[in-house]
Amino acid sequence: MSDHATHDDLKKHVRAYILVFVSLMVLTLVTVAVSRFHLSVPVAITVALIIATVKGSLVACYFMHLISEKKLILWVMLLTVVFFFVLLWIPIATVADRIGS
């Protein structure tokens, strides 16, 4: 958030916080409900990670103000996310040739 935000801007942020809070609660219930459907493991993992990513993005964008943050921080975090996925890909790559067989 800008250091020079007006009170009206700040009030808009409070509305956004409440909306994000409700969304996070609903998504938490959805992810628990979906886990009770006993989907196949690949589908369950995909659905759970999509919901978690949406929830995580809401927290990062609104509670952590990334949506209105300076570009320098966005670039730093984008670079971090790229390396994070590289890190996750390494163990997946060890079995990538066996997927589907």
Next chain:
Amino acid sequence: MSDIPIPYTVAARPDTGLNNGKIGIWLFLASEVMLFGALFATYILLRVGAVEWPHGSHYLNVPLATLNTVVLISSSVTMVMAWYSLKIDQFNKFRMYMAATVGFGGVFLIVKYFEYSAKFHHGYYPKTNTFLAIYFTMTGLHMLHVMGGMAVNAWFLFPGAKLWKTDKEHFANRVENSGLFWHFVDLVWIFLFPVLYLL
């Protein structure tokens, strides 16, 4: 003790466009992403290499973890409201929201205590199997982060709040930075919850 003031605690540095505390906390969070990233990579490596992998709910208590998810999300809202209260110059509201944030952190730890106790009671330890080993490692490290965040927030609630009397903007920036850490702790749990309990 030096009397030279620390530069750019409130004003933005001309080259970064940010105050030093803000960029400092984000760089720290970047390193934290990689720390937890290493553990998530370890989880994947162990899981894809395992002959069998239990469903989280076989060992773990999903309702308690759901409760803790709600508690941490609520604490994120009170944290951001604590910072907002400072921005609108309402220190008493800040105190109330910050106390709630620390309180929610305490509730999270109490629930976790009951969860861990139940595991130990059933004879489930990190040495029991690979799933429990990675469960205790990841949730244990996360719990240490909750404790760290609570300690910093409690500092700003009591002795650290003295800064509000002399430099309001500086204090609000400090609270914003501790909030960024607290939200990150919430964010990590948002991923830990489905990965460990629901899959």
